[in-house]
Amino acid sequence: MTEKLLARAGAVRVAGVVAAALGLVTVLLPWAYGKTALDNMTYFFGPSFLQLCYAILLLVALVALAAKWFRGRLGRFAKAVAWADTAKAAGLGAAGYALACLVAIAVQNGGLVMIEPGGWAAFGLALVTGGAALVLPGSAKPTLGKLKSPPWVQILAIAAAMAVVLFAAAYELNRADIEDFLVFGCFAVAVVVVGRAAGLFGWLSLAAANNRRVLSLAAFAVAFAFPFTQNGSDANMSVANQVLIFAATAMGLNIVVGLVGLLDMGYIAFLGAGAFTAAVLSKSAFATLSVDLPFPVTVLISGVVASLLGLLIGTPTLRVSGDYLAIVTLAFGEIFRITMNNLDGVDGPNITNGSNGVPAIPNLDFFGFNLGQVHHFLGVDLGRQSNYYWLLLVVIAVVIVVFSNLAHSRIGRGWVAIREDELAAEAMGVNTFALKLLAFAGGAFLAGMAGSVKAYRDTAVSPDQFVFLESAFLLAAVVLGGMGTIGGVLIGATLLKLLPEKLRFFEDYRLLLFGALMVLMMRFRPEGIVADERRQLEFHDADEELAEEVEEDLVSHHSLLNPETDRGAVA
Amino acid sequence: MSAPVFASGATKPGGERGVLLEARDVTMRFGGLTAVKQVSLQVHDGEIVGLIGPNGAGKTTFFNCLTGLYKPTSGQVTLRGDVLPPKPRDVVKAGVARTFQNIRLFHNMTAMENVMVGTYCRTKANVIDAIFRLPRHRREEKASTARAGELLAFVGLADKANTLSRNLPYGDQRRLEIARALATDPSLLLLDEPTAGMNPNETRDAEDLIFRIRDLGLAILVIEHDMRFIFNLCDRVLCLVQGEVLIDGTGDEVQNDPRVIEAYLGSPQAEAGD
Known part of the structure; x- marks a missing residue:
């Protein structure tokens, strides 16, 4: 009985490998009839970049399926990979990707007839490969995440x-056509899924946890190099700037919502306060308090x-909590916008020129390096946008360092303690009111700093930039990305600013889609894309297995007592 | 335990025990309900005092009056002669720490982090220290970590330092709460039903732990329903009934007082009359 099953499994495996091998050949065939579809898939023996992406996925599936036969000869590293799950993910991922390509070809060239047999074969063979992997027994959990490796x-x-992230981001952002953008996006998603299935991400995250400084430096270097991939175009850099401003503000909100657990629905006001301050103090002809200050001083002011505004709103409102605080802060956000509208010399002193705001803010100039010029x-x-x-x-970078250092200090512990149990925190000697106020003021400071750069980058500041919708998006970026985390908030901010920019064609349905996305997220992954190890537990209360897993991670990643021995014990 | 963990609260050897905590005529009224009526209590250095009474007698309310969670309607609480400040966090700073009847740990923090929150009120590093990682932050962080490690070892949780507190077994959670309270460096520890829900073995361990805390020089005030536990442990026992002190005396005196038995079990006459 078992022998029969085993024999059949062997046959399925052979079929999968053969299908994958044949699938690899299809990239040497044309997939599309017209040259304009995707990146020109019309050549024999001349695979295009997007066809090679397909080949990569299928090759991974082939290797993963065949790995079973070489089990005895595999190294330590390869033995820790979950090959069966990898094969499944890669095979089905390749099929999905091929399908996306075919759909894109049909849409761009006008009809299914524009798809060459090679394209159909690619899809079919990937489907067979994935199907074979699906039928075969699954693998145990990957142990890659616990593997030790030299530094x-x-x-x-x-x-x-x-480097891969930089290359992929640059390639993706430079796609002019929406179809190309989505097809490569499919590939990126497939790669992520395969990496997760194989356990590669577990290993990478361990490596990252062991080398935090290297990781931050590498991330910063990649971010620094990004403008050089744009061939002098400023379009993507403009989006990137919006993302960064948004992310810095969201990071401030992350202190308030993520660490302390206070719901603030009017956060955009703090960005606005910073922007208006910088604008009013700038050398613009419309600035009411024009003072010639060095830029770093402007940022600080x-x-x-x-943060003064944060204190002003915090002192009376922090006595309420939960939903009440959300409503009060929401109202505060509106009060800020309306006040800025009314400081026009008619209803009040003229500070902001009312709804006209402060336009024509001149570019910054650091020691003769004018940020407005092309270099x-x-x-x-x-x-200009690159500058x-x-x-x-x-x-x-400053915002992230401030956030991270505060989070990992007695103050950060006090914040999290307030989030967990405010009464117990107070009874343990934590000054809860002062700490909540500090979170409000500190978060506002970060947002204000971002606002001052926003004023100069946008060259104009007006009250209608700071509407409630922006506050909602900020909150969404924090929740979607992962409350209390740095990486999560950066990803959340990127998605929320980048996608609307790239997916212009459904602009009208943007909010509808966004709402649907939020509902789905809250249903299936309430802790956000990048979950804070502890925060995750709050949303999956009954999940004992998860709790143990998180604990294991905590022990292996950053043991407080004796890092060496503990790490060794787990691995 | 190598170095002395506690700086304050050492018992004067041989000398007379001074009065540590004194509550004078503490009354707590909620609208028409008087939960605690004119309760007076003295706790001396290095003493273990028990607080017993049937459910609803006002024990926890009295605790809350002592720790600043409630402001007594009238009466006064002093620690070494100084009136206790009105805010819980200031009471902690003055040297009175507590645990809760229903465990109130920070559930998604590790055992270590829980204890380190306790050191908050004895550390001073401010925002600037933390952001720029100045010497004061690093020094205090090191000291807090070491201190928390010692305390976890003291209560027997050294090997669970990195366990999330929600994942600890019930008895360990109780002990962790005690470690967290000890981290505030108190001279008086208030324990609200420390053995509730424990099996006899765990209760014995808890007893042992409380004695060891006393030996460190702390005074302890403990609410408990387990009479064997109370009479084993306490130098003096105070029985509260309906918010009033019924009797204040040694274990034997309280144990043999018919009024205490009546308060818990009801009077034989009343039962006969039913």
């Missing part, structure tokens, strides 16, 4: 991963004004 390997892996460097034209991008990169 240089870890660092190399981080560098390689970062903007931050201080925003030529390393053979690439770097435009501001680097300035914003400095701001976000």
Whole structure:
């Protein structure tokens, strides 16, 4: 009985491998009839980049299926990979990707007839491969995440991963056609799914946890290099700047919502306070308090004004909590906008020029380096947005360091204690009111700093930039990305600013889609894309297995007592 | 335990025990209900005092009056002669720490982090220290970590330092709560039903732990329903009934007082009359 089953499994495996091998051949065939579809898939023996992406997925599936036959000869590393799950993910991923390609070809060239037999074969063979892997027995949980490896390997892996991210992001952002954008997006998603299934991400995250400094430096280096991939175009850099401003503000909100657990629905006011402060103090002809200050001083003043506003709103409102606080802060956000509208010299003193705001803010100039001009460097034209991008990169670096250092201090522990049980925190000697106020003021300071750069980048500040919808999006970025985390909020901010920009064609349905996305997220992954190890538990209360897993992670990643021995014990 | 864990609260060897905590005529009224009526209590250095009474007698309310969670309607609480400040966090700073009847740990923090929150009120690093990682932050962080480690070892949780507190077994959660309270460096520890829900073995361990805490020089005030536990442990026992002190005396005196038995079990006459 079992022998029969085993024999059949062997046959299925052979079929899967053969299908994968044949599938690899299809990239040497044309997939499309017209040259304009995707990146020209019309050549014999000349695979295009997107066809090679398909080949990569299928190759992984082939190797994963065949790995069973070489089990005895596999190394330590390869033995820890969940091959069966990898084969499943890669095979089905390749099929899904091929399908996306076919749909894109049909849409771009006008009809299914534009798909060559090679394309159909690619889809079919990937489907067979994936199907075979699906039928075969699954594998045990990957143990890759617990594998020890030499530090240089870890660092190399981080560098390689970062390089891949940079390349993929640059390629993706430079797609002009929406179909190309979505097809490559499908590939990226497939790669992520395969990496997860194989356990590669577990291993990478361990490597990242062991080399936090290397990881941050690598991430920063990649971010720094990004403008050089844009061939002098400023379009993507403009989006990137919006993302960075948004992310810095969201990081401030992350202190309030993620760490302390206070719901603030009017956060955009703090960004606005910073922006208006910088605008009013700028050398614009419309600025009412025009003072010639060095920019770093302006940034600090903007931050201080925003945090004063935070104190102003916090002192009376922090006595209420939960839903009540949400409503009060929501009202505060509106009060801010309306006040800015009314400081026009008619209803009040003229500070903001009312609804006109402060336009024509001149570009920044650091020691003769004008941020408004195009600079030529390393053979690439770097435009205005690139210059501001680097300035914003400095701001976000500061914001991240401040957030992270505060979170990992007695203050951060006090914040989390308040989130967990406010009464117990107070009874343990934590000054809850002062800490909540500090969170409000501190978060506002970060948002205010971002606001001052926003004023110069946008060259104009007006009250209608700071509507409630923006506050809602900020909150969504934090919740979607993962409350209390740095990476999550960065990802959340990127998605929320990038997708609307790239997916212009359904602009009208943007909010509808966004709402649906939020509902789905809250149903299936309420802790956000990048879950805080502890936060995850709050949403999956009954999940004992998860609790144990998180604990194991905590022990292996950052043991407080004796890092070496503990890590060794788990691995 | 190598170095002395506690700086304050050492018992004067041989000398007379001073009055540590004194509650004078504490009354707590909620609208028309008087939950605690004119309760007076003295706790001396290094003493273990028990607080017993039937459910609803006002024991926990009295505890809350002592720790600043409630402001007594009238009466006064002093610690070494100084009136206790009105806010819970200031009471902790003055040297009175407590645990809760229904465990109130920070569930999604590790055991270590829970205890380190307890050191909050004895550390001073501010925002600037934390952001720029100044010496004060690093020094305090090191000291807090070491201290928390010692305390976890003291209560027997050294090997669970990185366990999330929600995943600890019930008895360990109770002990962790005690470690967290000890981290605030108190001279008086208030325990609200420390053995509730424990099996006899765990109760014995808890008894042992409380004695060891006393030996460190702390005074302890403990609410409990387990009479064997109370009479084993306490130098003095106070019985509250309907918010009033019924009797304040040694274990034997309280144990043999017919009024205490009546308060718990009802009077034989009343039962006969039913």
